Amino acid sequence: MDKKEIKKKLLDTCMQLHQKSAERIMAEMAEAYQNAEEYGTPEDWLDTYKMDMLNKRDAFGVQLQKIRDEIKILERIDPTKMMDKVSFGSVVITKNQKLFISVGLGKIVLETDTYFAISQSVPLFHAIKELKAGDTFSFLGADNKILEVY
Secondary structure: OOHHHHHHHHHHHHHHHHHHHHHHHHHHHHHHHHHHHHHOOOOOOOOOHHHHHHHHHHHHHHHHHHHHHHHHHHHOOOOOOOOOEOOOOOEEEEOOOEEEEOOOOEEEEEOOEEEEEEOOOOHHHHHHOOOEOOOEEEEOOEEEEEEEEO
């Protein structure tokens, strides 16, 4: 698999994971709202079930908005663009791991390779930002070397 293909598959996987999460959260929101509606009028002022369900729905709404924001971030990545420095949208191969600088999704397995999707806000990104293949860096007391950036 060539580098552009790997990058495209990583991006597609991230989008699919976010779409599945969005669908799951929307279903949870609908269920919480339906439970609140079916409950009817509270029996007394101590009965908070309906309000709890509406608050749960609102909390899911916040999560859904975060996912939608991250999807917009992912849409800015051009998988055909090859990079020579570590930056947003790049794939970074180090001596110890493989990274996809995008949004914080964690472990992604493509065929037999494991990549970690990380955001630009994590300390590891700041340790490797703007570095090139062949550069070394230290993170959490361990030295590492960047083998490839694309």
